[in-house]
Amino acid sequence: MASSLPVARPALGPAFRHWRAFDCGFRLVTLTATVAVLVLLVGIMIALIKGAAPAFAAFGPHFLVDSSWNPVIEKFGALAPIYGTAVTSFIAMLIAAPLGLGIAMFLTEICPTRLRRPISIAIELLAGIPSIIYGMWGLFVLAPVLQNTVQPVLIGLFARVPGLSALLAGPPYGIGVLTAGLILAIMVLPLITSVACDVFATAPAVLKEAAYGVGATTWEVFRHVVLPYARVGVIGAMMLATGRALGETMAVTFVVGNAHRISGSLLAPGTTISATIANEFTEAVGERYGAALMALALILFAITFVVLAAARLLLLHAGQQTGQRP
Amino acid sequence: MKRYRARRRRNAVAVSVCAGATLLGLGWVILILLALLREGRSGMSLAVFTEMTPPPGAAGGLLNAIVGSLMMTALAVALGTPLGIAAATYLAEYGRHGRLRHVVRFFNDILLSAPSIVIGLFIYEILVAPLGHFSGYAGACALALIVVPVVVRTTEDMLLLVPDPLREAAAALGLPRAAVITRIAYRAAGTGMLTGVLLAIARISGETAPLLFTALNNQFISVDMGSPMASLPAVIFQFALSPYKEWQALAWTGALIITLAVLALNVTTRTIASARSRK
Numbered sequence: 001m002a003s004s005l006p007v008a009r010p011a012l013g014p015a016f017r018h019w020r021a022f023d024c025g026f027r028l029v030t031l032t033a034t035v036a037v038l039v040l041l042v043g044i045m046i047a048l049i050k051g052a053a054p055a056f057a058a059f060g061p062h063f064l065v066d067s068s069w070n071p072v073i074e075k076f077g078a079l080a081p082i083y084g085t086a087v088t089s090f091i092a093m094l095i096a097a098p099l100g101l102g103i104a105m106f107l108t109e110i111c112p113t114r115l116r117r118p119i120s121i122a123i124e125l126l127a128g129i130p131s132i133i134y135g136m137w138g139l140f141v142l143a144p145v146l147q148n149t150v151q152p153v154l155i156g157l158f159a160r161v162p163g164l165s166a167l168l169a170g171p172p173y174g175i176g177v178l179t180a181g182l183i184l185a186i187m188v189l190p191l192i193t194s195v196a197c198d199v200f201a202t203a204p205a206v207l208k209e210a211a212y213g214v215g216a217t218t219w220e221v222f223r224h225v226v227l228p229y230a231r232v233g234v235i236g237a238m239m240l241a242t243g244r245a246l247g248e249t250m251a252v253t254f255v256v257g258n259a260h261r262i263s264g265s266l267l268a269p270g271t272t273i274s275a276t277i278a279n280e281f282t283e284a285v286g287e288r289y290g291a292a293l294m295a296l297a298l299i300l301f302a303i304t305f306v307v308l309a310a311a312r313l314l315l316l317h318a319g320q321q322t323g324q325r326p
Numbered sequence: 327m328k329r330y331r332a333r334r335r336r337n338a339v340a341v342s343v344c345a346g347a348t349l350l351g352l353g354w355v356i357l358i359l360l361a362l363l364r365e366g367r368s369g370m371s372l373a374v375f376t377e378m379t380p381p382p383g384a385a386g387g388l389l390n391a392i393v394g395s396l397m398m399t400a401l402a403v404a405l406g407t408p409l410g411i412a413a414a415t416y417l418a419e420y421g422r423h424g425r426l427r428h429v430v431r432f433f434n435d436i437l438l439s440a441p442s443i444v445i446g447l448f449i450y451e452i453l454v455a456p457l458g459h460f461s462g463y464a465g466a467c468a469l470a471l472i473v474v475p476v477v478v479r480t481t482e483d484m485l486l487l488v489p490d491p492l493r494e495a496a497a498a499l500g501l502p503r504a505a506v507i508t509r510i511a512y513r514a515a516g517t518g519m520l521t522g523v524l525l526a527i528a529r530i531s532g533e534t535a536p537l538l539f540t541a542l543n544n545q546f547i548s549v550d551m552g553s554p555m556a557s558l559p560a561v562i563f564q565f566a567l568s569p570y571k572e573w574q575a576l577a578w579t580g581a582l583i584i585t586l587a588v589l590a591l592n593v594t595t596r597t598i599a600s601a602r603s604r605k
Contacts, residue, residue, distance in 0.1 A: 247441025
């Protein structure tokens with residue numbers, strides 16, 4: 001609406017006289033609500049900082065690089081959960097990124113138009129399933145399969161390969177860092193797919209048609225026309241998915257094994273920041289224990305904030321870039 | 327010719343890899359839904375909806391959890407929706423060209439994907455710890471904080487879809503700004519705003535992490551929101567990780583109920599949206 005133009009306001013009709021006060025009030029209420037959304041985010045940060053302060057006062061910056069976690073002597077360090085969060089998210093992205101891009105390419109470039117909607121709806125169903133369901137499925141369905149068939153094969157296969165043998169060593173527990181990464185991959189897959197579909201769709205049809213016209217194959221059109229065009233947006237989609245994977249709680253809590261240690265093997269149980277909080281917060285006795293968990297939450301919030309902010313900026317940039325071009 | 331064949335081959339490989347990825351994705355959906363149906367269906371009976379959660383080793387239902395979930399979800403929507411709609415109204419109507427809009431949109435998008443467990447801890451810090459006890463109100467507040475960004479985002483998008491000439495015509499008739507918004511823009515964007523609220527309900531009905539430290543859990547039925555309250559996700563969490571067979575079976579049934587509810591909400595949202603676009 002051209003509200004900034006210097007037009008004389010028409011006189012209010014008699015039926016709307018009483019709206020004058022409401023008009024002012026309505027604007028004020030909506031403005032307040034808008035500011036409240038901002039205050040919410042700042043409030044979350046302040047509350048976390050306040051809650052975490054005793055832990056940082058007691059352990060200092062050493063908290064970030066200490067891997068001990070001993071509630072009995074009240075000595076806490078965040079390294080093991082941070083390591084677990086990073087590794088599980090990394091595994092998830094390693095699996096979900098190529099899969100998601102593949103599905104997005106299939107949906108935008110290859111798939112017959114009639115199948116496009118049903119398939120994308122089915123993939124989006126994955127996003128609708130609550131995370132606790134993924135956790136149960138991972139623990140009761142996926143973990144036994146991994147333990148009995150997949151992991152023994154992996155261990156046998158890589159036992160003689162230097163480097164990889166340490167990465168995939170130890171008894172097959174079924175649950176552990178690798179399982180958590182796998183579940184996270186399934187969970188972020190629909191997010192990557194839908195955002196990637198959106199950015200792929202921004203590639204101008206004229207360019208694609210021109211490429212097909214000079215005899216390029218579907219793959220070449222995708223690789224040399226669509227992908228360069230959508231590069232920034234794809235990176236944004238990846239970071240958005242990473243942000244989601246970093247903070248995911250319930251699914252990981254079920255399958256990660258909840259062991260406070262840093263193990264070289266991906267098959268060993270570990271823990272993540274969110275799983276540690278979910279498991280231990282209600283049982284945390286003593287100020288220092290609670291504060292250590294709050295400090296973990298603060299670290300998680302800070303990391304996801306940076307990742308998500310970067311993702312949004314990239315996607316915004318991608319949108320503007322395509323908006324400027326014809 | 328040789329090069330041409332190599333290019334064709336590479337293309338065939340790429341296309342089949344993409345098709346394979348899609349099949350894998352679809353396979354996962356089917357596997358998860360099948361497992362839910364297989365494990366959850368056997369426990370589905372009237373008792374689930376009429377009896378309390380049992381002690382270990384006994385039969386029972388999920389009545390208190392279902393009631394708790396419904397009450398907290400309802401209150402969360404009642405708290406979060408007006409705030410979200412009001413904020414979105416400012417963003418789309420009053421402050422469309424202001425700097426505040428960019429800042430709020432940006433942070434709202436971050437809130438949208440922020441870890442829900444952090445929101446649970448935030449409510450614990452400001453509500454549970456000062457009051458000294460867990461409560462259904464705290465759980466509803468945590469869920470409301472998840473509703474807000476979803477509603478803000480969808481409502482703003484829907485209001486922006488309302489054509490400006492509609493607003494200009496209304497303003498030219500002498501309608502005050504607030505009337506233009508509430509009587510014209512809201513009415514034109516109504517179904518879209520409704521889908522936003524439904525999406526928000528779907529999102530919070532499975533949320534577990536923010537309830538763990540706010541509503542906690544309750545073995546018995548309670549309609550008093552001032553005390554700890556059971557919820558379906560929290561009961562599933564507790565029962566699924568227990569060693570008792572009866573509890574695990576109930577957890578699967580609860581999981582099936584939640585998934586069916588969420589899927590039903592998603593289908594409803596889609597039907598509304600597609601009916602709207604056909605109009």
